[in-house]
Amino acid sequence: MDSTTTFALAENAAKALVRAMVAEGWEAARDRFAGLFGSAREAAVAELEQARGEVTGSGGLAVDVEVEWCTRLRRLLTATPAVAGEVRAILDEFASRQDEAGVSNTMETKPSGPVIQAHTIAGGVSAISYSGDHIDFSNAIFEGPVTGTTHA
Numbered sequence: 001m002d003s004t005t006t007f008a009l010a011e012n013a014a015k016a017l018v019r020a021m022v023a024e025g026w027e028a029a030r031d032r033f034a035g036l037f038g039s040a041r042e043a044a045v046a047e048l049e050q051a052r053g054e055v056t057g058s059g060g061l062a063v064d065v066e067v068e069w070c071t072r073l074r075r076l077l078t079a080t081p082a083v084a085g086e087v088r089a090i091l092d093e094f095a096s097r098q099d100e101a102g103v104s105n106t107m108e109t110k111p112s113g114p115v116i117q118a119h120t121i122a123g124g125v126s127a128i129s130y131s132g133d134h135i136d137f138s139n140a141i142f143e144g145p146v147t148g149t150t151h152a
Contacts, residue, residue, distance in 0.1 A: 006084075010074035016091055036076060
């Protein structure tokens, strides 16, 4: 397996792992992923539980945990290419569960405008509009005093 394929598989597995950390059936997912590490299974279970605590805790470390486990899984796949089949099987299983669960969206970039995910929006969605001149300074940083007029 080439390095690009290995990385893609590890990245997809890490994303699925982090999603599983906040979903029903975490224990089964944890055990499946820990099983990939063979004789180090018990240590992997403990490390996965610690990672889950970081994801579900107030620190909001999901991205960090995903990167960490992507690296671990990539190293495992590089050292033990035979594990790739099991990783793919886990991904297939989680994909089928996610299909049953409903809609899932992932944003890969920072949006430049509002992002809304909803089942139903009564009355539709509309953008904020301003009458007359308007300059948006919502993310601006000023070096001195700013003079302006507020219109109600």
